Amino acid sequence: MKAQFLQAFLMFALMTGATTADMASNDPQQWFEEAYAPLWNDDPGTKVEAILDHYADEVETHEHNGTLYRTAKEEWLGAPMQEWLAEGWLGAELTGLKVDRINASTVAFKARWLDHYESEPQAVSCGWYLADLADGRWQFTAYADLECAAHGL
Numbered sequence: 135m136k137a138q139f140l141q142a143f144l145m146f147a148l149m150t151g152a153t154t155a156d157m158a159s160n161d162p163q164q165w166f167e168e169a170y171a172p173l174w175n176d177d178p179g180t181k182v183e184a185i186l187d188h189y190a191d192e193v194e195t196h197e198h199n200g201t202l203y204r205t206a207k208e209e210w211l212g213a214p215m216q217e218w219l220a221e222g223w224l225g226a227e228l229t230g231l232k233v234d235r236i237n238a239s240t241v242a243f244k245a246r247w248l249d250h251y252e253s254e255p256q257a258v259s260c261g262w263y264l265a266d267l268a269d270g271r272w273q274f275t276a277y278a279d280l281e282c283a284a285h286g287l
Contacts, residue, residue, distance in 0.1 A: 162235070166231060171245075188273065192204045194276040198279065226250065227250070230245065230246030230287045239267040240264070240267070242265075243263040244263075244285050260281070260287045261277060262276075262279075263276070
């Protein structure tokens with residue numbers, strides 16, 4: 135059954151000129167939900183490189199006070215990830231997502247995460263992500279923490 139599906143998919147791709155990358159680029163919500171979010175579910179500390187692969191070389195952070203700063207993606211996630219893990223954070227589960235397709239190459243996401251800890255109660259956190267289509271794939275270019283309730287998450 136799987137072989138028949140794969141064969142049909144490949145025939146479709148050949149006949150239409152579509153590639154897997156093309157299909158993924160057309161559905162940024164699927165990219166977020168199926169490629170990015172699962173990396174945070176279980177033992178994300180071992181998946182830092184895979185997580186970072188979803189980000190542009192620099193990430194622009196928008197602080198609540200209006201401050202903007204750009205940070206190399208490794209620095210932006212590396213040190214905070216180690217702090218979270220040291221505090222007993224185990225991972226996060228995507229529990230809500232709003233997608234706003236700005237144009238063919240830009241999309242904004244508002245995500246709600248349920249954070250799991252070793253000995254603390256679960257916590258909810260929300261974030262805003264801006265992604266751009268670059269070199270045929272989506273990459274996050276900006277991020278801001280969000281107040282969940284204020285954004286309907």
